[in-house]
Amino acid sequence: MQHDLIAQARTWLAEDPDPETRDELSALVEAGDTQELAARFAGTLQFGTAGLRGELGAGPMRMNRSVVIRAAAGLAAYLKAQGQDGGLVVIGYDARYKSADFARDTAAVMTGAGLRAAVLPRPLPTPVLAYAIRRLGAVAGVEVTASHNPPRDNGYKVYLGDGSQIVPPADGEIAAAIAAVGPLAGVPRPEDGWQTLGDDVLDAYLARTDAVLTAGGPRTARTVYTAMHGVGASVLTAAFARAGFPEPVLVAEQAEPDPAFPTVAFPNPEEPGAMDLAFATARRATPDLIIANDPDADRCAVAVPDPAAEGGWRMLRGDEVGALLAAHLVERGVSGVFAESIVSSSLLGRIAEKAGLGYEETLTGFKWIARVDGLRYGYEEALGYCVDPEGVRDKDGITAALLVAELASVLKERGRTLLDLLDDLALAHxxxxxxxxxxxxxxxxxxxxxxxxxxxxxxxxxxxxxxxxxxxxxxxxxxxxxxxxxxxxxxxxxxxxxxxxxxxxxxxxxxxxxxxxxxxxxxxxxxxxxxxxxxxxxxxxxxxxx
CATH class of the missing domain: 3.30.310.50 (Alpha-D-phosphohexomutase, C-terminal domain)
Known part of the structure; x- marks a missing residue:
């Protein structure tokens, strides 16, 4: 077994393009660390409807440049088999370790395969990539992100040309194409030939956020905001400024992108302790609400003042925010279908039924919610909300934050709060x-x-x-x-x-x-x-x- 592991590792080393992971794997081989080698060569990371996600490191069971190059080559082969040769693939990335490298590798592979590639100008929220796919008429998109996973993870999320994440059978067909990729030396990866986008697509995304809000509506809610060491701060503050809300008070320790996520055990607003710095900032700033994004800013968490809660602030559950946004949209007189996954609260169905709106329940994940015909609003209890499906057909933590702030402003003008509206919903349903x-x-x-x-x-x-x-x-x-x-x-x-x-x-x-x-x-x-x-x-x- 040891001989086989060493042989596999040496074969991997021979084509690994990354000096960091080559050094890492060489050290394991020299040390004869068969336990660690066995973990890294126990199989391959499986590509599914969530794409790829795993711990960074050398070997086929880790996220690294070799694995990403194979994934990109498989995706390119799939797209060409679908008649998309020459089509545009847009690539976005977050600020995690290796994200920029994985984005460049993907662009190189797409270009070498005869597709066109365009990379977002810098680390930006995942919803900007989802928006850019449809805006630019791309045949597919790739977002390099591990969302709210631990710091040592990274991931590879694939969208098709409709701007929503892949579902079966596409995931299986892409996985088969990845498995068919031969030696990496046979995957063309030119040094250039792809486009790095300017800020035009981001400006267009920000302009689209106007569609979320009611023209002339109140903009008085004051917020504390944390980006959770991710990429959301600059985009969210720009969106709030554009809309005319008071400038959010930033949680300074978590405002800048940092792949080490030094102030949290897990960079997820739902995890114990992750919001402690936001609560401390709010106790000083006394805002109307706290808003948090996860590191790639596709999720939105909300906390509100509550004298009965420890520390005076209470985190709302994702289901509570989902119901509040639904009630707000109903009051605004929207039409269309409300949708949620089966793991989310049945309250949404009751709200939709009473309002005479369509309602659908899907499997878990926005890859399913986004495909509901006539979708007007979709949410999932894990802090994901799609409030503008014509703009972003996926969860979007920036536009969700805008809509929450508008609702808080409307209620504030009436002398009421989000907790009061939750009471109303409990009495009604x-x-x-x-x-x-x-x-x-x-x-x-x-x-x-x-x-x-x-x-x-x-x-x-x-x-x-x-x-x-x-x-x-x-x-x-x-x-x-x-x-x-x-x-x-x-x-x-x-x-x-x-x-x-x-x-x-x-x-x-x-x-x-x-x-x-x-x-x-x-x-x-x-x-x-x-x-x-x-x-x-x-x-x-x-x-x-x-």
Missing amino acids: GLHATDQLSVRVEDLTVIANAMTRLRERPPAALAGLAVTSAEDLSRGTAALPPTDGLRYRLEGARVIVRPSGTEPKLKCYLEVVVPVADAAGLPAARARGAELLAGIKRDLAAAAGI
Whole structure:
């Protein structure tokens, strides 16, 4: 085994174009570190509907220039097989380690394959790339980003010409084309020949953000903003200035791009501690709300003043923001279809039904939400919101932030807050309380074993609520294609269990609906909702063996 690993490593070294990863792998070979070599050569990173995502490093199980060159060559071959020879591929990238290198490699491969390539002028938010694809009439787009993953990760997200992320069968066909790529020496990579875009496309994106807001609407909400060490600050502040909102107070320690993400364990606003500096800044600046983007600025988190919360600030759940934005759009009189993924709160469906709007439920991910016919608004509980599908057919943390700020301004003029509107929604539709049981693992067999255990022995009740139906989503449903997941319906509750598509996590999405007769009953309903969610979380963890 050791001899085979060393041979594989030496073969890899012979064609690795990156001196850093060559040195890294050479050191492992010289040290005879078979355990680490085995981890890096246990297979290859799998290309799927999330593209590629993984830890940086040498070898086929890591993100590196060799893996990216193969991915780009496979994508180019796929596009040419689809009759897109000579078409334009737009490439964007964030500020993570190696992102600029991976973007340049992609541009070189596309150019060498007979396609045209255009690279965004600097690290910019993912929604700018999604917008640029449609704006420039591209046949595909690539965004080099690992979104909110840990600092040592990077990723490779692929869009097709409609500006939305790939779905089956395209992902499988691209994966097959990647697998068919031969030695890297046979992949042409010219030194130039591609275009580096100017600021025109960014200016056009910012101009498009006007479509999100109501002309002449109030612009009074004051915000604290954190970019979470990502690429969102310059674009968000420009969008807010253009719209006429007060200049956001930046969380200074997190305002500039930094691939080390030095102030957070995980650069995700949902992770414990990630928002602590934003809360500290808000206690000094006393704004109306806090807005946070993840590092590539396609997600948007919101926190609001709440005297009952520890430290005086409360993070809103993604489902709460999703419902608030839906209610705001309904009040503005929009038409079209509201859509969400199956892991998000059922409250959106009730809002749409009462407003006489269309409603659809999709599999997890904006790659599915973006493809809903007649889409006007889509969201997912993981802080993703599509509020302008004609401009960006994907989640967009910049335009979502603008719409949240407009809603806060409208409510502020009426002497009300986002929390008041959440109370209104609970009175109108019942209290929809959501939570998540999320388990990060080192060993992926833990996830597989938990899914097998739940499939073989599904729970009969959770938190004392009878399970009325158990669906294995891997078999598909009348409305949804197959996916690795389980859905339990309970008396007044719903649970979905699925492996994460982008991180080594098992994720369980919980929702309970508690009727509310009047405003006086809201505290009791919230207490009952919290009690049920805690009980479901406890019983589900036991049933899954986690």
